[in-house]
Amino acid sequence: MRFPEERLSSTNSYxxxxxxxxxxRATEETRSDGPNCPGSLIVVSNRQPYRHEYERxxxxxxxxxxxSDRSVTVDExxxxxxxxxxxxxxxxxxxxxxxGDGDADFDVADEDHCVEVPPGEEAYTLRRIDLxxxxxxxxxxxxxxxxxxxxxxxxxxLVEHRSNDFDWYRTVNERFADxxxxxxxxxxxxxxxxxxxxxxxxxxxxxxxxxxxVAQFWHIPWPAPExxxxxxxxxxxxxxxxxxxxxxxxxxxxxxxxxDCVEQYFPSAxxxxxxxTVRYDxxxxxxxxxxxxxxxxxxxxDARSVGxxxxxxxxxxxxxxxxxxxGLGVDRLDYAKGIPERFAALERFFERNPDWRGxxxxxxxxxxxxxDIPTYQQYGDHVRSEAERINRRFGTDDWQPIVYTEDYVEHxxxxxxxxxxxxxxxxxxxxxxxxxxxxxxxxxVDGDGTLLLSDRAGAHERLGTHAxxxxxxxxxxxxxxxERALSMPTHERRQRMQTLRTRVFDHDLEGWMDAQFDWxxxxxxxxxxxxxxxxxxxxxxxxxxxxx
Numbered sequence: 418m419r420f421p422e423e424r425l426s427s428t429n430s431y432x433x434x435x436x437x438x439x440x441x442r443a444t445e446e447t448r449s450d451g452p453n454c455p456g457s458l459i460v461v462s463n464r465q466p467y468r469h470e471y472e473r474x475x476x477x478x479x480x481x482x483x484x485s486d487r488s489v490t491v492d493e494x495x496x497x498x499x500x501x502x503x504x505x506x507x508x509x510x511x512x513x514x515x516x517g518d519g520d521a522d523f524d525v526a527d528e529d530h531c532v533e534v535p536p537g538e539e540a541y542t543l544r545r546i547d548l549x550x551x552x553x554x555x556x557x558x559x560x561x562x563x564x565x566x567x568x569x570x571x572x573x574x575l576v577e578h579r580s581n582d583f584d585w586y587r588t589v590n591e592r593f594a595d596x597x598x599x600x601x602x603x604x605x606x607x608x609x610x611x612x613x614x615x616x617x618x619x620x621x622x623x624x625x626x627x628x629x630x631v632a633q634f635w636h637i638p639w640p641a642p643e644x645x646x647x648x649x650x651x652x653x654x655x656x657x658x659x660x661x662x663x664x665x666x667x668x669x670x671x672x673x674x675x676x677d678c679v680e681q682y683f684p685s686a687x688x689x690x691x692x693x694t695v696r697y698d699x700x701x702x703x704x705x706x707x708x709x710x711x712x713x714x715x716x717x718x719d720a721r722s723v724g725x726x727x728x729x730x731x732x733x734x735x736x737x738x739x740x741x742x743x744g745l746g747v748d749r750l751d752y753a754k755g756i757p758e759r760f761a762a763l764e765r766f767f768e769r770n771p772d773w774r775g776x777x778x779x780x781x782x783x784x785x786x787x788x789d790i791p792t793y794q795q796y797g798d799h800v801r802s803e804a805e806r807i808n809r810r811f812g813t814d815d816w817q818p819i820v821y822t823e824d825y826v827e828h829x830x831x832x833x834x835x836x837x838x839x840x841x842x843x844x845x846x847x848x849x850x851x852x853x854x855x856x857x858x859x860x861x862v863d864g865d866g867t868l869l870l871s872d873r874a875g876a877h878e879r880l881g882t883h884a885x886x887x888x889x890x891x892x893x894x895x896x897x898x899x900e901r902a903l904s905m906p907t908h909e910r911r912q913r914m915q916t917l918r919t920r921v922f923d924h925d926l927e928g929w930m931d932a933q934f935d936w937x938x939x940x941x942x943x944x945x946x947x948x949x950x951x952x953x954x955x956x957x958x959x960x961x962x963x964x965x
Contacts, residue, residue: 452934455941456604456630458511461593463557463613465515466503467534467543468492469525489521491536497852498610498636501712501926507540512600514593517545544596548589555585557613558789564648565612567792569637570753570847573647575792583650587616590657594620601625606937609633609661616653619660622700630941632663634933636709637849638875639671642681655682659697663940664704665933667850667875672706703940707932708879710925711852716859717922719828720836727833735820737778742903744779745838747831747853749786750823752796755844755871755889756783760803760819762844762887762895767811767818769896774811777903779842780820780834835860840902841868844889848874855880858921864914867902869895879924883916 471487494500506513517523517530522545526532530547533539548556559582567575594617597607603626609617611634618631625631635658645651655678658664666672672693679695680688687696693704732739744763748754763779783800787793804821811818826834835841841857851874858868858880870877870884877886885898 452505452930453938454505454509454511454606454934455938456606457602458506458509459597459600459605459607460502460506460511460513460610461597461607461614461617462499462502462513462515462610464499465517465519465522465543465545466494466499466506466513467532467536468517468519469521469532470519471521489525492519493535498709501930503535505930507535507538510541512542512544514544514546514596514600516548518548523547542600544600546589546592546596552585552589554789555579555582556589558787560586560650561613562787562790563792565615565654566637568644568648569612569640571638571640571644572752572847573644575752576647577792578649583653587653590614590616591620593617594624597621598624601629603628606630606941607632608933608937611636616657617660619657622660628944630662630937630944631660632665632933632937632940633658633661634665635671635849636667638847639666639675639678641674642678645678646681651678652682655679656698659683659686659695659700659702661702662944663936664702665936666704666706667708668878669706670878671849671875672704675704703936705936707929707936708875708924709850709852710921710927710929711855711859712927713855713859713922713925716832716835716856717862720832720860720862723829723833723836725837727829728837731830731833735780735822736815736817737780737820738775738816741776741778741816742840743834743838744777744840744842744899745834745857746779746781746783746842746844747834747857748781748783750783750793750797750800751786752792753845753847755846756781756800757803758846758889758892759842759844759895760800760807761892762842762899763818764807764810765892765896766899767807770900773903774818775813775816777818778816778820779818780838781822782826782831782834783821783823785823832860836862838866840899841866842887842895842899843868843870843874843876844887844895845871845874846889848876850875852876854884855921858914858917859925861914861918864911864918865907866914867905867910868914868917869898869902879920880917883913883920 469489469491472490494503523530526545530545532543534541534543559579563577563579563582567573593614598621601607605625607621607629614633618633621631648654666675676688676690676693676695679686683697695702695704746756746759748756767774781804785797801821804819808817808819835857843851843854845851848871854868854870854874854876857866868880868884869887870880871889872881872886873889885902887895887898889895
């Protein structure tokens with residue numbers, strides 16, 4: 418089974434200087450040499466950095482030969498955090514533990530399910546976890562994405578409680594934790610990624626030396642207590658996360674609501690809100706907020722390499738008239754992204770501004786996601802039907818108000834859209850960060866685009882003052898902001914975008930990882946100098962009352 422993509426961002430790993438007009442980012446000479454891990458590094462993630470697969474024939478099927486006679490291909494990091502972390506793990510000769518979902522993954526690995534990567538360089542160890550179809554269905558498509566994902570994004574009504582899902586989630590977390598324990602040493606730093614491993618930190622803590630540092634970054638929002646209480650295993654999830662020495666979120670709001678939940682479920686825990694620490698069951702967890710960035714240099718460079726010719730090809734491919742103004746949306750097909758709400762605002766815009774009919778085209782690129790879950794299937798059907806309905810209402814023989822596509826868009830074409838789109842709309846109903854907003858800013862090298870940004874996206878904390886803020890549920894308000902964007906004077910557009918670019922380049926992916934390892938070094942140092950007396954304040958670790 419192929420592992421599903423978890424976030425849309427196509428950020429690639431690249432470090433270089435920003436070109437002229439890059440928005441105030443420091444050059445390589447003034448930057449650090451990258452994250453500095455204080456001990457041996459073990460990364461734990463769902464998605465693996467390298468996937469081995471048997472080569473298929475030209476029709477996409479098996480060639481009929483025995484597997485031993487078939488060549489093996491390797492898929493390398495496609496983007497986002499995976500690509501950003503890969504060079505860090507290479508540098509420290511670390512270990513990466515992830516689910517092996519390629520059909521040749523375990524044939525090229527040794528008896529311990531380990532393989533040295535990257536191919537030909539063999540800089541670090543990739544330890545693969547073999548998951549059955551049932552495990553994936555219950556652990557990933559089940560508890561992770563039918564319970565934790567909707568809860569954390571505030572969609573309690575979409576939570577599905579299925580028997581065995583949490584049991585499998587716990588079992589898979591135990592398997593990952595066991596693998597960590599096998600590879601961990603006294604000076605190890607274990608860094609877990611995201612909501613798939615809520616139980617693993619405590620399990621790891623119980624099996625590794627006391628000096629081992631356990632950290633985790635939670636890449637999605639954290640809900641308020643009244644929403645979190647709908648989680649069928651809320652206490653277990655919190656208790657697992659409090660096994661971390663360091664727990665990271667994108668923004669202050671998520672960190673604070675996490676502490677709210679801890680206080681509600683564990684009354685005897687000592688929560689220091691000023692220091693953002695939790696003392697529970699004899700262990701201290703530090704909670705931090707560090708907004709994630711994108712590889713801004715790469716998007717700047719790649720956007721400068723495309724020109725009007727590429728844009729003309731895109732217009733021709735999608736039947737977009739040459740002289741129309743372009744709006745853009747780029748999202749996973751997820752109910753948290755607010756695509757129907759965006760379409761409702763576009764419909765209101767064309768109602769109120771008939772002169773823009775035939776003059777403004779909105780390109781919506783959607784990437785299907787988690788299509789095995791009925792909620793996602795229904796959501797996709799609804800999005801497509803709304804685009805068709807609005808096009809029937811306003812479209813003409815030679816113009817459609819919404820160009821909707823789920824086709825794969827090459828990175829070069831995406832950069833061309835980012836560079837030349839006059840308006841980008843990010844209308845998330847809830848979003849841990851939203852890297853697409855930052856990618857658009859980094860690639861808008863001519864500085865004349867405008868970003869409409871939901872006040873419910875984590876990126877709004879950094880970009881909201883110079884983007885045009887929208888309430889995604891307010892169609893009239895969003896339509897008004899779109900009108901404002903399209904009529905905005907050139908000097909104001911450029912001034913706003915220049916400030917946005919400065920913020921995106923000053924807080925890019927490399928800077929985010931530097932911040933993570935700064936915190937990890939601090940916590941690791943505190944652990945190494947701590948005395949045994951710091952750990953003698955044990956409390957009952959099962960005081961919480963599980964809420965169904």
